[in-house]
Amino acid sequence: MQVQDLACSEQWNRVKKELRNELGDDVFSNWFGRVNHEETTGDAVRLSVPTRFLKNWIQSNYEKQLVGLWKREQGEINRIELTVRGALRPRQISTTQPPKAIAARRISGRPAPFGSPSQFGSTANTTAIPCLADMGEHAAADFLNGAGLNPKLTFDTFAEGASNSLACAAVRQMAVGHEGTLDMLFIHSTTGIGKTHLLQAAASEARKTGRQVAYLSAEFFMYHLVPALRTPAFPVLRQAMKSIDLLLVDDLQFLHGKQAQDEFGKTLEMLMEAPSQIIMAADRTPGELGTLSPRIQQRIETGQVVAIQATDYALRHDILRKRIASARRTHPGFSVPDDVTDYIARYVVASARDLEGALNRLFAHNQLTKQPVTMDLAEKTLHDLVRIGEPRSIKVEEIQQVVCKHFSVTKADLLSSCRARTLVRPRQIAMYIAKVVTGRSLPEIGRRFGNRDHTTVLHAVRKIEDMANKDKALAQEIELLKRLIHT
Template identity: 35%
Template sequence: MATAIKIENPSVEKQNLKAEDDVVLQLADAWQTICSGLRRDLGAQIFGQWIKPIKLARFDSVSGELQLILPSEFAANWVRERYLDRLLMAWKIHSVDVKAIAFSAKAGTARIAEVKKSSAAIGQESANASSDKFQLDLDPRMTFDEFIAGNSNVLALNASQRMASPEKPLFSPLYLQSSTGQGKTHLMHAIGHAYRAEFPNARIIYMSAERFMIEFVSAMRRNEAMEFKAALREADLLMVDDIQFIVGKNSTQEEFLHTVDSLITRGKRVVVAADRPPQALDGVDQRLLSRLSMGLVADIQSAGLELRRDILQHRISTMPHQDVPADVVEFLARTISRNLRELEGGLNKLLAYAQLTGRPISKELAEEQLSDILSACRRRITIDEIQRTVCEYYRLDRNEMSSKRRARAVARPRQVAMYLAKVMTPRSYPEIGRKFGGRDHSTVIHAVKLVEQLRGEDTEMDNDVRMLLRQLES
């Protein structure tokens, strides 16, 4: 007979609840970790609208079915249709014995919240929080160990590690600047984890600029502005993300300025992050601009191809029993280049689909299942552009791409161009053949396979292809 753990049922006898608490707490911890990942992958708006309202209801330990509750039937259907595979894969990755997920629209409060509250060490939680007003919520996966370094982010990484070290920082505030999805939020969470490990009783505050504004306005309406200010200025480490959203709000800017001044004067640590440099913050008070610029502005550039490869390999290494062919890793690294959040999200979606359907992971499967991400990320490189670049590189006349000459000095660059056309464009083999003097699709297939083989055997050929890829991507 199946044993169902009714997470939300208050009528279960206390002795039975005690026996179930370990399982319930495991579910709670796993769900917290899963939510952190989904918040990062889906973005704050989508996560807040569809995932955050989900409550854990009950778990059948024999069938492995976990029931999730949403506020309405519409919400339950929406999440089921769009996020079931992703949620199920997330549970499997975190080694929880969940084999199926059911959605319902029942009202009620999950018992999990009660168990968490009664089982947590309140004293330690208080030490990890800045104050009762600002509960510290750090993603457990966003640590320095999980941050992959590359030329584009090494300055920001080193500065962040120094900010979290026991030594007095050489600069404050630290201003992390990058476009969306390049790792600045990861670094802020990593600073929080490392600093808390060094100073377990430190008062740490991490929040978005939007939350800062909401909390400040709410405090003023409740006549609690003084308490709000005092709580902020007690921080040993203050981190504010997406600072670009605080511009244009005079009263909020004023309070943030005084808070930063107070903390810096007392030798405390301040970290802010934004998608643009301080000088590009439109509508910012000049005094606040001066404070934000007086420390270190660490710019994170877009991740290069090597870094994207390293990130994919690292993520795959943390997922047991996942076999991702090298050509798929290369395809994802080259194609999903706008930001790292999309890169990891694409990998997660591909792994989830392959595991849940039993289909082997391949480049064809990636193209099929990630078409929406790929179409948004792929720069529209044309075959004409590839032919022109290859001819310039090998110093050939452009007409040789369509000629019938078979001399190696002409045929090999032509084959390289065919290979690049298949790798870098969505064109089919017959379409590529037509662009190379009306050649048959089998000729293109032969060229692609030959160049792939030569890249593994001939260092000079591999270097040529890498150089051409770099030129075409730049």
């Protein structure tokens, strides 16, 4: 059975690798970064996801692709079964039950879900809502804590380093409600670097001080809160919103579709009327999200936008140290030699989630086979996660330097507002190359080019892309510049 489990694990790793190649890093991280393989039985593969929203999105958009990739691994696979990890089975709440009986059916303060994705946009599922209204403001406040917290995600278990210290400090201050701290904080980073951990830690810390907290995910907005506001529960829910001290909204990038975005904007504006402090998180900057209305954008601009950068070696080593210590508390015999910890910290660099995945593999192998963790085992087990000898990270400043030298212009001219043709073309080429080879966001690139708006960068990227497709000489010149930058 152990051999079969390991074989399935290897197959899933190959499927994920193919998905990443076909979809690209950003799309893969958004939709498959939190998908786990549970089991393969007969003609079916069972995968699990953390939210019902992810389940429905993957089923609607990627199910056939997943089946095709799994068929390459096992020809008999014909279907993919997606389940929600830890999901509660929906129950009809009788309006005749007393409030105490309903409250007793909550698990960890979280009400059983009353809606479903198919009911989004309708008022068909209303049996729970009149009860919620009848129970009063306290029950409504509990409902607003709809996204459950993971008790392991606290400030004590968060590894702080140079790449996340600013975000961590800001969130800590807002969690305890220090006077004079920020009213609005927007955190963005790539997937798996700690945004959710920070938001959940803030929610747990704030609740310890007696503050009223609402921690909401984009999925909860779409499938629970918005439908609830279309029912008789609206007045009591709106009143409960006014009592919120700290509002936390996670995973804004998962809001898709114009209707969802419009509803989200209206609901969020309503929520923002009352709380003294708000923390939001997404995998991209506010300017790259189509879910924010001008009013919300303006509110964000009055606060602070903080990026969490990629983890460095020291932070990755600290994350591993904390996770190993946590594992040893329940399994004292588990140990990871220093050379293996160093190997993982140096070469598993994609995200903190991959670090945990690497450690989980070693832990599982140790527990199943009773063999000690060694460097040989790590190299064999983690080969698909390590990134040895990858190209170094390119800085925007290096691109500017090479482009300036090639076109015989100064950096000051490149960053200026001058619209002379001799400067516009090099500037647009430099912006284009910065987007292609660095992976930085459009607003970030704009800031590096004289604080230009992200739409200016987007125009430059599209223009050079179009010109290079028609002009072979220009395409060759751009390829030359790329080679010069990488040398």
